[in-house]
Amino acid sequence: MKIKAAIIREKGKPFQFEEVDLQSPQKGEVLVKIRASGVCHTDEVAQNQMIPVPLPAVLGHEGCGIVEEVGEGVTEFEKGDHVVFSFGYCGHCKSCLEGKPYACENFNQINFGGVMSDGTRRLSKDGEEISSFFGQSSFATHSVVHQNSIIKVDKDIDLDILGPLGCGIQTGAGAVLNRLKPAVGSSLVVFGCGTVGMSAIMAANLCPCSNIIAVGGNEESLALAKELGATHTINRKKCDDIVGEIKKITGGGADYAIDTSGVEDFVKKALACLKFLGTAVVLGVTGDLTINVQEELMGEAKSLVGVVEGDSNPKIFIPQL
Structure with a gap:
């Protein structure tokens, strides 16, 4: 599908709002329409390549939104759910199995390596692959995220203010x-x-x-x-x-x-x-x-x-x- 996203193409350069292609959710993934996103200092750090996320990339990692589609094997979420995004983790390493996903052995690859948990990318433009960030890339109209990275919230809570829960507030x-x-x-x-x-x-x-x-x-x-x-x-x-x-x-x-x-x-x-x-x-x-x-x-x-x-x-x- 076609979406709009804020792309960083060069170190330290301003974001460019462009139309890009977003693949459908794969196994274990969910398509979310972004409602709001916080802007964290870590996004600026990645923009300036202190965290060397492969460029071009769509940053943003304090997103929240509404589920539009679920991929194969997803049973925890359904269309219409309100969700908050958080960091990505593999779910099967020793730390994850011990209930410590913040210490995931694959944390850097999933969150800063520009790829999803399966090692592939979901974003592209004119055949050029675009890196993701924190497994979510919330500076966009839509995002495909792994089910590990989203948390369902009550629909009576104001979704617009919940994004920072996934990073700044929980940190x-x-x-x-x-x-x-x-x-x-x-x-x-x-x-x-x-x-x-x-x-x-x-x-x-x-x-x-x-x-x-x-x-x-x-x-x-x-x-x-x-x-x-x-x-x-x-x-x-x-x-x-x-x-x-x-x-x-x-x-x-x-x-x-x-x-x-x-x-x-x-x-x-x-x-x-x-x-x-x-x-x-x-x-x-x-x-x-x-x-x-x-x-x-x-x-x-x-x-x-x-x-x-x-x-x-x-x-x-x-x-x-």
Whole structure:
């Protein structure tokens, strides 16, 4: 079928809206008419080839929509279902069978390799194959996705606002609820007040943490963070000693810190603001990073961990959210 999609053809170049061909859903796949899509920083990262998705490609990975057709073997979905997209996974490797699809051994190929889970492509134009992204390519009017990557939602929920559940929201909330699991009364710092950071703040408020500190550079975002559960906010543009201020608020250091930016300085501050035995989580796409293991980790028995998609099983976690 003919659809319209936003295509990236060259590194760092603007998206081009073009008419392309989309194959029918194959075994285990579903055709979805896109209702809305979030725009995540990871899309920009792929556009600039920090994640080297083969070009040309249709990006987008926070989609939601309505099922129009199901392929062979699909029994969980039917035409008319409202669905939210999430990341792709194979479903048969050790991690997937253990209920940890975020650690799928084929994660990179399915989500960043430009192909579907069977190794083939569904998008093309004039005979030229076009890569997919996160197994969904939601910057389009329609998408063919594997049934592993979609979650049915109630039709009485406003579908237009649900797209970010599949990535940004589950990443931030999952980092808190699935990985850190802070005890009641813990202290947590969140660097960055975008979708991921705000989701982490809301999740921390559910635990509940006693001190939830939001660090950002925009007063409006910091005000929203306060509304969503932050007990304290720090404007990084106005504070000369962010780490010192955090230690003052927490009485010596935070139990946990989450960096959503991927910026080296903030990752290092996330470590530095921790108390003895504290844990820092990195959620942002990070380039080269130098850590002094003795001084920044072992000296105070701290931990630095990377979390993928909130350590989430989307089929379970997104309905919970």
